[in-house]
Amino acid sequence: MKKVDRKILLNPGPATTSDTVKNAMVVEDICPREADFGSLIESIKNDLVKIVHGEEDYLATLFTASGTGGLEAAITSAVPVGKKLLVVENGAYGTRMVKLAETFGIEVVRYELKYGDYPDVKVIEKLLADDEDISHLAVVHHETTTGMLNPIQEICDLAHKYDTEVIVDCMSSYAGIPIDIRKWKAEYIISSSNKCIQGMAGLVFVIFRASLLPKLQGQKRSFYFNIYNQYVGFEKTGQMQFTPPVQVCYALRQAIDEYFIEGEQGRWTRYKENWDILVNGLQELGLTFLLPYEQQSKILLAIVEPKQAGYDFDQMHDYLYERGFTIYPGKGAKAATFRLSVLGDLYAEDIRAFLNELKNYFNTIS
Ligand SMILES: Cc1ncc(COP(=O)(O)O)c(C=O)c1O
Known part of the structure; x- marks a missing residue:
């Protein structure tokens, strides 16, 4: 096993990784269209869902991208044309989702707070009650701008009361803070390979409610970041549609194994x-x-x-x-x-x- 100097990263990811995760990237070359590689991806997807206890009702799909790519996939795949996205914006990552949605012409209702102010669920309720066109709500679980943990359970409960689907950015909480998606009942959560799961940068995953697949089929805003095409494409062929970062996938497999051991x-x-x-x-x-x-x-x-x-x-x-x-x-x-x-x-x-x-x-x- 190759040893490298240990660096202590106190930035919120890409994180300090174990030597075993680093070394998992040193593998024989493989074409990602081979069945062996397909099995690796399948096992990763299943375990990503397991980590948040979603085996019964949820599916996962992977994209080659940093975390923002997964947010782009969720927002552009989920929000129907003509509907609005409510964003709880109490940090830079909330603002990022606003900008992202606006880039695709999605109308956004902003619940803007100072970065570091705690969201008031009564305000969220009023925004939901006042606008029937809001179909989705996006919120960051752990706002990495400030270290704030937003009240996701309360927000999900409220959103569902108003038939609104929830997209939760779990980038810097997933596999760190325990998450039970069966309790949140969130429709989409997103995280990346290089944060609390302790793998390498280069993959992002969207975990979504399986029953949403038929609804997602018609969504055509993005070609690359399209949840339906990416998920169904893999199901049909056992291959990712576009070139995956092969070695990063092996590192993620190892990181997941280490997560379950810990x-x-x-x-x-x-x-x-x-x-x-x-x-x-x-x-x-x-x-x-x-x-x-x-x-x-x-x-x-x-x-x-x-x-x-x-x-x-x-x-x-x-x-x-x-x-x-x-x-x-x-x-x-x-x-x-x-x-x-x-x-x-x-x-x-x-x-x-x-x-x-x-x-x-x-x-x-x-
Ligand atoms: C809460 C949150 N959302 C999204 C991201 C995605 O950023 P990136 O695309 O740089 O991975 C990050 C990265 O730090 C984050 O902390």
Whole structure:
């Protein structure tokens, strides 16, 4: 097994991966039209659904793309011509879905909040009640802009009361925070291979309610990101329609195996423990956070930029990067922040080592 230097990525994906996931990409060359490769994809799709307990009623389809490609597939495949999409927009990823829908001429009803404000379900209810043309609601589960966990169960329940289908961006929560899609009853959830599932970047997946297939058949907005064509194409031929990132698929297979070994609760516990160590250590350094405790995802923290003289995010980044730790800037939150995430193949000793270097950085400027 090839060993490479271990880097601690505290950006919210692409994540730190295990050596076994990295090495899973070193495989014999294979044409992705071979049956062996088709079996690999089939097993991946089935397990992706299993991770959110959707075996009874849900299906998965894969696209070669970053996460946004999956959002594009869900939004352009789901919303019928002439209908509207309600977007809960309390972070940059909510705004991304607005822009995405508008690019395709889909009319959007925006529930705009400051990045870091908690959505009020009463406002969502009013928006749904006031506009019968809203057929779909899109919301981010874990808003990676701020580290906020949005109230998906309540939002799904409300949307369904108004016969509205729900598209949940689970990019940075899927396989980290336990999700039971049978409870949410969301129609579509989307995530990518390079976040909490701890694989490599290059694949995105949409998990959708099986009974929607006939409805999806007529949707023709996108050629490449078309859920119906992609799903049915694979069912008919055992092959993906377009060239998959072959080695990334092997890495995802390995990452899924490692997920099941660690277990849903095991992974969540490890992330929460890492997060607790991080929070405590940052507090000891006198840092404060954008969000109140109860709104936090326990996966990513938006930290208010310190006022300390001599503090400079870029210098702090470079200091830490040279020592093997990658940190992440803020993204338009209501206060100036930088971000740290514990998603990935990270352990308590990694977080402690990071805190130690961060302390050293602050000592250099004080
Ligand atoms: C909540 C959320 N949505 C969507 C994305 C998709 O981004 P990308 O297309 O760069 O993978 C991300 C990536 O960080 C994300 O965190």
